[in-house]
Amino acid sequence: MKRLIYADNAATTKMSQAACEAMMRFQLTDFANVSQPYSFARSAKNALKEARETIARCINASPNEIFFTSCGTESDNWVIKGCKCSRIYTSLIEHHAILNACIDVASAGKEVFYIPVNNTGMIDFQTLNNLLSEKSLVSIMMANNEIGTIQPIKQLARIVHDHNSLFHTDAVQAVGHIPVDVRDLDVDFLSASAHKFNGPKGIGFLYIKEGLKINPLISGGAQENSLRAGTENVASIVAMAIALEENTSQLEDNMTYIQGLENALIQKLLSLNVVFHKNGAEVKIPGNVSLSFNGFSGESLLHRLDLCGICVSTGSACDSRNTQISHVLKAIDLDESFAKGTIRISLDKNNTYEDVNRIAEVLAHIVK
Structure with a gap:
């Protein structure tokens, strides 16, 4: 299992x-x-x-x-x-x-x-x-x-x-x-x-x-x-x-730890030569990571990660006939080819460095 x-x-x-x-x-x-x-x-x-x-x-x-x-x-x-x-x-x-x-x-x-x-x-x-x-x-x-x-x-x-x-x-x-x-x-x-x-x-x-x-x-x-x-x-x-x-x-300790997890995730993706766009400002909630992958479907990424036991969210809302880009991604004027391939990875104090390494490795396998 x-x-x-x-x-x-x-x-x-x-x-x-x-x-x-x-x-x-x-x-x-x-x-x-x-x-x-x-x-x-x-x-x-x-x-x-x-x-x-x-x-x-x-x-x-x-x-x-x-x-x-x-x-x-x-x-x-x-x-x-x-x-x-x-x-x-x-x-x-x-x-x-x-x-x-x-x-x-x-x-x-x-x-x-x-x-x-x-x-x-x-x-x-x-x-x-x-x-x-x-x-x-x-x-x-x-x-x-x-x-x-x-x-x-x-x-x-x-x-x-x-x-x-x-x-x-x-x-x-x-x-x-x-x-x-x-x-x-x-x-x-x-x-x-x-x-x-x-x-x-x-x-x-x-x-x-x-x-x-x-x-x-x-x-x-x-x-x-x-x-x-x-x-x-x-x-x-x-x-x-x-x-x-x-x-x-435990706020300061939690923030430092979760930011460390986020940094490790991004560094691991970069080390695996994964191409992505990171959304949001420099001043942001630690661990809330919005990533866009050009030419991919966010829904598809979500489901393929799910098959590997990884739960994330997507930046698009899907119905039976079409995929709609979220109002947030539209408001920040993200290019449609990236917006459709957006997922949100949100980490907290219960996550581990082993978790983020696994997420990065599975994502790299999916998008490369």
Whole structure:
């Protein structure tokens, strides 16, 4: 039986053992609904409070600025649809959670403007500065999920605030992987998702700067300070906090190790005389490696790697009749012959140097 090499960590990550074990207590023993007043609910209530404090500490927020959601997509939709601004500005390379939410609000009468990026995926500052109107919302992702490019969020937030507007960042690919300090960045809203940083699926959070007003996305009970209805998923919230604290406490070591894996992968490919184009900016998420191979099909590369026990993603979306180049690769104006042959290899702390050597060797065999 061939050994599995999982190299699609930008899609989801292996759950932390400690986080997984912590969930069981709140599923099997302390399973009370935290909204209930009896003493049996006290343990779950305390755990919820501690988890909120832990997450806030990890991003330098206050606990009352952390609101639990079901995922990053919900957090993104909440900001786009709940913000009271009549104009929204976003980029052409955002996740579909933002782009499709913008389509929804545009159909309801809001104005939506799209900011272009250069060929490394960096936002065009001048265009944003020239187009931006007062009392608007700007949503720019911190790190791109396909090519890893990290945006200069602090500078972008300053431009937005200079125009008396609000700034949101989708930090789903960043939180738990690079330093994120909401006070230093001065963002107004920030989205995150646990399963991207070794937590469970189906849980995330939204940071809302204290004093800002936003309409609820979901109507119902008075949970989350009456802003997000629904019984709190205590088990997953506790696990999310543990996973995030684990990653942030080891952040520098993880970043160094994962960048080392990425460097080893690229060097091995070069040593095997593999011809490829590496997408994204110099400043990017460690381990998020977007590679394009001229004249090849990304779908074909993905499936041939899969046959060898290697899991990666592709830069194209395939249906039964045609292959579509992703909106991100189109936005960075990547030549079609390269764009169609794009794969994303995303590494994390659980990968090894043996893994990246194997990936490089199999890729070399396929494309040469």
